[in-house]
Amino acid sequence: MSQLRIFSYLPNPRIWKATIAARLCGITIDLRGAPPGELQDWLWDFDAHPLSDSERQEPALQRTGRTGFKSRLYKTPAFLEAHPFGTVPAAFSPDGRVGIFESNSIMRAVARLGVNTYPLYGSDAYSAARIDSFLDVSLVFARDSQIYLLSLRDTVTAEIHARTRDAFSTYIAGIDQALAPARSFLVGDDITLADICFVAELSLFANEKPRSKALAAQGLTPILHDGLEAEYPRAMAHYAKLRAHPAFAPDVGPYLQKIASAVAKAA
Numbered sequence: 118m119s120q121l122r123i124f125s126y127l128p129n130p131r132i133w134k135a136t137i138a139a140r141l142c143g144i145t146i147d148l149r150g151a152p153p154g155e156l157q158d159w160l161w162d163f164d165a166h167p168l169s170d171s172e173r174q175e176p177a178l179q180r181t182g183r184t185g186f187k188s189r190l191y192k193t194p195a196f197l198e199a200h201p202f203g204t205v206p207a208a209f210s211p212d213g214r215v216g217i218f219e220s221n222s223i224m225r226a227v228a229r230l231g232v233n234t235y236p237l238y239g240s241d242a243y244s245a246a247r248i249d250s251f252l253d254v255s256l257v258f259a260r261d262s263q264i265y266l267l268s269l270r271d272t273v274t275a276e277i278h279a280r281t282r283d284a285f286s287t288y289i290a291g292i293d294q295a296l297a298p299a300r301s302f303l304v305g306d307d308i309t310l311a312d313i314c315f316v317a318e319l320s321l322f323a324n325e326k327p328r329s330k331a332l333a334a335q336g337l338t339p340i341l342h343d344g345l346e347a348e349y350p351r352a353m354a355h356y357a358k359l360r361a362h363p364a365f366a367p368d369v370g371p372y373l374q375k376i377a378s379a380v381a382k383a384a
């Protein structure tokens with residue numbers, strides 16, 4: 118039986134935080150959703166599903182999308198009670214009574230559910246708090262990254278680009294430093310939520326790659342460039358190692374492959 122339900126657009130690297138953690142600690146997730154362009158035709162609810170004709174006509178369900186969705190969205194009052202910020206990924210306890218939002222917190226829920234199988238969230242208060250430290254800095258980077266990636270769909274500005282470039286270099290330099298001189302993982306001696314979050318955020322940021330023409334049109338250059346391996350060797354090697362790990366590869370592999378195809382097409 119599923120121990121957590123998650124509703125989102127799919128695929129979504131933010132969800133991998135939960136799915137990768139779930140593979141490692143043996144938790145079953147009930148994943149619901151559809152490609153991003155189709156979620157405007159879904160009812161956002163614990164029992165999320167494609168809209169019926171009557172639901173589509175119901176004014177009480179209609180909301181205006183705020184982040185990443187320009188169209189009208191359909192969210193039930195129960196969804197908004199469980200998810201006051203109205204965002205996806207949206208997780209629920211199996212009975213639908215508890216809503217869990219923010220992908221880092223959804224990932225933490227998986228780790229807590231699977232604590233007896235794999236200590237993804239550290240082994241004591243100190244290591245757990247150190248993992249939280251990495252999750253917090255990741256979220257700071259993720260905020261700028263989200264604004265930037267959304268702006269690449271229409272009008273990226275030099276200001277947004279500069280802010281994101283700075284946010285990226287702060288983030289990746291910290292990850293690189295944390296792995297010095299030759300650490301295998303960000304916290305402790307094995308994979309933790311800190312490593313999973315890093316891979317998910319960097320993979321999401323890879324969506325910059327097919328947008329080089331949009332950047333060039335504004336006289337801007339990609340933040341993800343060929344010199345990163347030399348500049349941040351430990352962080353980039355850590356990413357390369359983890360993305361090939363059996364718990365990560367089923368999510369990361371096809372996603373990066375799709376991005377590589379889009380890059381080839383754009384060229």
Ligand SMILES: N[C@@H](CCC(=O)N[C@@H](CS)C(=O)NCC(=O)O)C(=O)O
Binds near residue numbers: 181183203
């Ligand atoms: N920091 C959040 C980001 C969630 C988020 O911003 N989701 C957007 C889609 S990318 C959303 O659900 N928007 C709903 C709306 O615009 O109403 C996380 O990691 O879960």
